[in-house]
Amino acid sequence: MAREYSPFGPPFFVVWRGRPHHDFSHQRQNVMKDFTARVSILSALIGVFVLASGTAFGQHQVSGTVTDSIEGSPLPGANVVVDGTTTGTTTDEQGQYQLTVSSPTDTLVFSFVGYREKRIPIRGRSQIDVALAPGTLMGEELVVVGYGQQREESVSGSISEVESEQLEQVGVANNTDKLAGRVPGLVTRQTSGRPGGDYRNLSIRGFGNPLVLVDGVEMRMSQIDPSTIESISVLKDASAAIYGMRAGNGVILVETKRGSEEQEPRLNYSSTVSVQSPTRVPNQVTAGQMLEMRRDGILLYGGSETDAPDQQTIECYKTTGQAEGCGDAAQWQSYDWYEATYQNWSPQQEHSLSAQGGTDRINYFVAGGFLDQKGAFEEDGINFRRWNGRSNLDVDVSENIAAAMDLSYRREIRKNPTLGGPELWDQVQKANPTYRTSLPDTNLIPVANAEGQSPLGATSRDAAGFDDSGRTFLLLPVAP
Numbered sequence: 001m002a003r004e005y006s007p008f009g010p011p012f013f014v015v016w017r018g019r020p021h022h023d024f025s026h027q028r029q030n031v032m033k034d035f036t037a038r039v040s041i042l043s044a045l046i047g048v049f050v051l052a053s054g055t056a057f058g059q060h061q062v063s064g065t066v067t068d069s070i071e072g073s074p075l076p077g078a079n080v081v082v083d084g085t086t087t088g089t090t091t092d093e094q095g096q097y098q099l100t101v102s103s104p105t106d107t108l109v110f111s112f113v114g115y116r117e118k119r120i121p122i123r124g125r126s127q128i129d130v131a132l133a134p135g136t137l138m139g140e141e142l143v144v145v146g147y148g149q150q151r152e153e154s155v156s157g158s159i160s161e162v163e164s165e166q167l168e169q170v171g172v173a174n175n176t177d178k179l180a181g182r183v184p185g186l187v188t189r190q191t192s193g194r195p196g197g198d199y200r201n202l203s204i205r206g207f208g209n210p211l212v213l214v215d216g217v218e219m220r221m222s223q224i225d226p227s228t229i230e231s232i233s234v235l236k237d238a239s240a241a242i243y244g245m246r247a248g249n250g251v252i253l254v255e256t257k258r259g260s261e262e263q264e265p266r267l268n269y270s271s272t273v274s275v276q277s278p279t280r281v282p283n284q285v286t287a288g289q290m291l292e293m294r295r296d297g298i299l300l301y302g303g304s305e306t307d308a309p310d311q312q313t314i315e316c317y318k319t320t321g322q323a324e325g326c327g328d329a330a331q332w333q334s335y336d337w338y339e340a341t342y343q344n345w346s347p348q349q350e351h352s353l354s355a356q357g358g359t360d361r362i363n364y365f366v367a368g369g370f371l372d373q374k375g376a377f378e379e380d381g382i383n384f385r386r387w388n389g390r391s392n393l394d395v396d397v398s399e400n401i402a403a404a405m406d407l408s409y410r411r412e413i414r415k416n417p418t419l420g421g422p423e424l425w426d427q428v429q430k431a432n433p434t435y436r437t438s439l440p441d442t443n444l445i446p447v448a449n450a451e452g453q454s455p456l457g458a459t460s461r462d463a464a465g466f467d468d469s470g471r472t473f474l475l476l477p478v479a480p
Contacts, residue, residue: 060104062128066095066112069131075112078132083107083119120262133260160184162232164257175221175229176202183234194421195346195373196384196414204236204250211246214254215392215406221252223410223473225369225388227270227352230257256406258392259356259363268354276376277345287334287433288318317434337431337448340438341424341455346374363394377417379459381466387411410473418465419458427455 066078074095081088082101091097099108104124111117115132122128160183167178179202180188189201202221204210212221233253240247285293291309298308312325321329354367368389375382389409396402417424431448437456439446445457457463 059100059102060106060122060124060126061098061100062108062122062126063096063098064128064130066091066097066110066130066132068115069133072131075115075132078110078112078115081109081111083109118260118262119264131261160186160234160236162234164229164231167226167229167232175224175226178226179221179232185236186234194384194414194416195375195382196386196412202252204234207249210234210250210252211240211243212252212254213243215256217406217475219254219475221254223408224254224256225352225367225390225410227354227369228256228365228367228390230255256390256392257354257356257365257367258394259358259365261358261363262360263356263358263363265355265357268356270352272348272350274348275345276348276373278342278376281338284336284338285433286317287332288314290433291317333436334433335435335437336433337428337435337437337455341378341428341459342376343378346376348373358394361396365392366390375416377459379417379456379461381461382415382417382459384415385413406475408473408475411470412472413470414468416467416469417459417461418467424455424458427453427458431455 066075066080067073068075074091074093076091076093076095078091078095078097079088080091080097080099082099083106087099087101089097089099101108101122104122107119107121108128109117109119110130110132112132115134118130118132120128120130162179162182166182167175176188179186185205187201187203187206189203202209212219214224232255235247235251235253240251243251291314295308295314299305312323315323316326316332317334319326319332320334321327321332326332348371350369350371352367352369354365356365358364366389369387371384371386371388373384388411389407391405391407393405394402395404419427427448430451430453432450435448436446445454445460445463447454448456
């Protein structure tokens with residue numbers, strides 16, 4: 001009997017009968033070496049698989065170049081960061097970068113001092129080149145000139161610029177009034193107070209009406225929806241010479257909003273409700289004051305007492321029948337024809353809805369708006385309504401071909417009285433305050449003086465008729 005140790009458990013005794021026993025110590029060592037080798041190979045295979053899986057499913061390498069969108073020059077030191085993380089890098093002297101991200105679905109954020117930030121989804125791409133547009137520092141860094149865009153510090157001519165945020169703060173129906181007081185040297189003069197009456201005279205430094213170009217197309221300022229304007233530049237001197245003889249009085253360049261590359265879809269709605277009222281209205285004389293001035297005028301020019309209103313009548317009107325001897329106070333009332341004809345204020349509402357965005361090849365901006373401006377008269381039904389729409393589409397057809405299509409639509413409906421504003425105001429001024437502004441029979445319209453004039457009748461659509469008009473504008477310029 002011999003004592004041996006098994007490699008698989010505690011020592012035990014093995015009894016051999018008639019045969020010599022074998023030595024198990026050598027087999028135990030071989031088994032242990034083989035087991036260790038198999039474990040080492042399996043561990044190595046697992047490590048290689050895990051490493052390969054991490055590389056294939058978790059990491060993605062992106063490279064490219066960051067340049068200036070205007071000059072095309074590289075931007076060294078621009079920041080490239082994975083959105084929502086601290087992972088990022090900066091561009092080298094040639095504006096090139098290389099970055100390893102954790103997922104091909106991440107979004108890269110490109111930024112540089114003095115330029116607008118741009119966010120671009122990777123979408124599995126390994127090459128992303130970005131052109132950053134110069135931003136606005138203090139709202140004045142970039143200006144539009146006749147031959148493109150320049151930084152303000154490099155412009156030697158006289159150019160003023162108004163941003164869209166400044167225009168949207170003014171609750172008026174036309175763009176001409178929105179520019180009033182915002183551009184040095186630009187004079188605006190209003191010649192009509194009718195709803196929708198954009199009959200304003202524009203002049204730059206007193207030289208007459210300037211040339212107005214909207215995205216390079218000549219238009220009137222009244223034909224543009226204020227909510228679609230990106231910026232307005234006013235060229236006042238030799239900087240407008242590129243447009244030839246018609247630019248002798250200056251040029252107003254209007255740029256509308258457009259989509260930008262790799263911009264996430266954005267929906268914007270704005271609403272403005274405002275009221276309009278006269279800034280100053282002359283005080284109307286009362287019946288007693290009118291009769292007193294009439295008496296003084298007749299006596300001053302040699303008239304007799306019998307031709308002039310007597311003092312008792314004047315005193316009754318001035319005291320509205322409270323003086324002694326007036327009798328019935330109702331017949332001594334004074335009537336204000338201005339208050340009867342005009343409202344103290346008139347409402348206006350404006351609504352606009354726009355969508356803006358872009359991909360690596362298509363950028364779009366679509367907008368629609370509605371404006372309702374009531375008239376200043378007490379008579380209802382005198383107003384101005386405008387429906388407008390605009391679509392700006394930019395497409396990169398190929399690497400060397402780009403196309404842009406701009407569509408502008410505008411529908412206007414004006415409802416006005418037959419008489420113009422000056423004629424109506426003249427009738428109000430000639431109205432006799434002793435004449436009643438209303439009659440017991442509401443179907444009858446009172447007259448305001450001995451000539452038979454009546455501003456209430458002139459503003460009534462049923463009595464004096466109306467002057468309604470509707471116009472539609474459709475512009476479809478295509479720029480390759």
